[in-house]
Amino acid sequence: MRGPRALWQAWVRRSRTKSPWIVHFDCGGCNGCDIEILDTLMPRFSAERFGVINVGDPRQGDILLVTGPANLRNAAVLRSVYDQMAEPKAVVAVGSCAAHGGVFRGAPNILGGVGELVPVDVFVPGCPPTPERILEGVIAALPLLAEPRTARQATGGPSPMSIVMLEPREEEVVRVPAS
Amino acid sequence: MTRTVVPFGPQHPVLAEPIQLELTLEDEVVVDAIPGLGYVHRGIEAEAERRPYDEDLPLLERVCGICSVAHAVAYAQAVEVLAGVEIPRRARLLRTFWFELTRVHSHLLWLGLAGDAIGFEALFQSCWRVREDVLDLFTATAGNRVIIGVTALGGCRRDIPDTLQPTIRAGLDAVERGLAGIAPFVLGSEAVARRLAGVGVIPRNVALDLGLVGPTARASGVAMDVRRSGYAAHDELPVEPVVETGGDALARTVVRWREIGESMRLCREALDRLHRLPGPLATRVPPVLHGEAISRVEAPRGELFYYVLADGEPHPTRVRVRTPTFANLAAVLSMLPGTQMANVPVALLSIDPCLSCTER
Amino acid sequence: MSLPGLPNLLALAALVAATALAPLSVGLLLGVDRRVTAAMQLRAGPPILQPWYDLTKLATKTSLPVDRLAASLLVAHVVLAAGAVALVLAGGDLIAAVLVMGAARVLFILAAGAVESPYAQLGASRELILLLISEPLLLLVAIAYGGVAGSFSAAAVAAAQAPVLTLPTLGLTLGVLLAIALRKSPFDLATSHHAHQELVKGSTTEMAGFWLALAEVGHWYETAFVLVLIALASLAAPLVGIGLVAATYTVAIVADNTLPRATWRSALWIGWGIGGTAAVIALVTGRLFGAGGL
């Protein structure tokens, strides 16, 4: 028999991991990733079955989905969006740009990867990644929402900078036919 | 009368992209709008001057993830002019096929977002559901859903073999069935029409003065469509511009909706001509070029213009891009004053702004 | 003064439990609602318990600094809303309960408008419009009930013979009220679960975490209030009540999925036009054929 306190805690953990409200911030990407993120909410991928709601207000969000390479103009905005979110929260970097600048790496206005600005928990590679894999990334971040970051560190849970790397799938490797 | 200044964005859910608008309101009516841009500036033009011609192609495709084919084709055409090469007929038809399919997916995407902006969520969902079928066609022909990378300098990188044609035709049929399914909620719906009519009106003379392009201009009665210049396969597949005269958000919706049908027709005709058509996919383009060239295409949002300057080096000396949204943004600023706050998202969306194109 | 007897204590405990459970069952109803809406859009919806998950998560988020005034208004809002529901459940005066609920919602509007954000203020003004539609209707419903039962006490109405059956059009008013409480089309002006627009989410723009959870609970109480009113009118014929809720749902969900969001003007006209007319007809027939004059 577990005490009511333990039951309540289990319920809270469950609720926190089953209600990921996402905040999407485009940090200078090309729209490809952003559209695919919206696509996860559409009938075919039905992200709402995991409790996902796309909220506009960072302060109501749990998971920050960032796309695009951070640039000099939006770095501060990204940082403030992240700071406005309440713990427990997680950051998922969607797309190659968000991981390291992608195709834009080295371009004049590019900082190169959002990891420079906010602690990223999950990287979802791809240019753009398919909606399935964006969802996979969100799901990979769910366990991190059970506890606030500080509690996570104290109890030896997943550390703040743990990275879940999703390998590219076979069908996503584009082969150019030899002419 | 109370004046409020509403910061709109940069992070906000109406568009997927960050744009900032400082709206001054009198009660709920907008009296002034000042945009703040640059949140998605990456410096692509400058970067393109540092990379070889062929490596610029994947970079420029990522100017915009929605109309990436348009950017690729426009850039490739400019380089082909520099090289003085003719691309094979097969490649021209393939380009048109993917280009028009891009238009279908882009317009459906927009229609969904517009539905969302008027609080019609079911329309949003169903448009995007049909769009999935279009993306399936991209996956079947190019292996990727969104940025398909099919264009090459001098032609195309990928082919549509005749064996694939039945699959694609079945896919086009599925898209058409889906379109027929949502048609009653787009043009047939009184409520939608009432919500869109009279929002963000741009009269014909203003459209001409501001130099608007694409569906935004055509909805104001300006019959211009770059496809008439006959690029890609449009010399053998001519298009008549779809023109409306209302000049409001409703007219823009109607124009885009009719263009979807037009593009579906072009896709099918391109497929017909591709059947049993022999020939290479691409012509060789030398790595070092001289001179300057311009190129125009009709992107889903309007005229897309590329200028490439070559100085005999393996990379271009200058790449200049003029995007349709850059031309049309002026329209937003001219139509926002006098608009109800609740209509701002609709008015803003009605030109189908693409910021990552505009800011590059 | 004598100590309350055991039966009284039991009754009190039952009242407290019922008041606490009321919003939770509304949560379940909303869970079903989200499933049905998703199915209408050919999506897979969230679990039925999703509203409970959302609420728990919000309530246990680490708190962010809040506006003191808005916070206390929100607390008072929930207390009053719960009080209004408890008042009806305890068999108290309906008119008083309606007024208490109105006051609760005014507090919410003040809380929403207390912050600087122009979005929140726009949202608050839309909430106000909804209140303007629903409060007179609620009063009319209470008066019509009173006309049938001969008394405004909820206990008397419960004891009377099924007012909904004798006052056919009253069901329409109750349906409109339910649609407003659930913020269904065309009354989805101020808040919506799936909207991606700040304008629509307006009234809760500045709320987050625990405070957003409070606002949510208050909203659940508001819905529970209408549901309790419907139950009260259909005690003699529970199927009528269930049918009414189901019919309202069907109409509202179909409207939600085939129409764009209405402007506040049309919401006002639809609300008063349909709900008000129906209530007045019910009132007049209640007067003519009711059990006792007022």
Ligand code: SF4
């Ligand atoms: S990763 Fe690729 S698709 Fe995504 S935003 Fe960057 S360039 Fe676009």
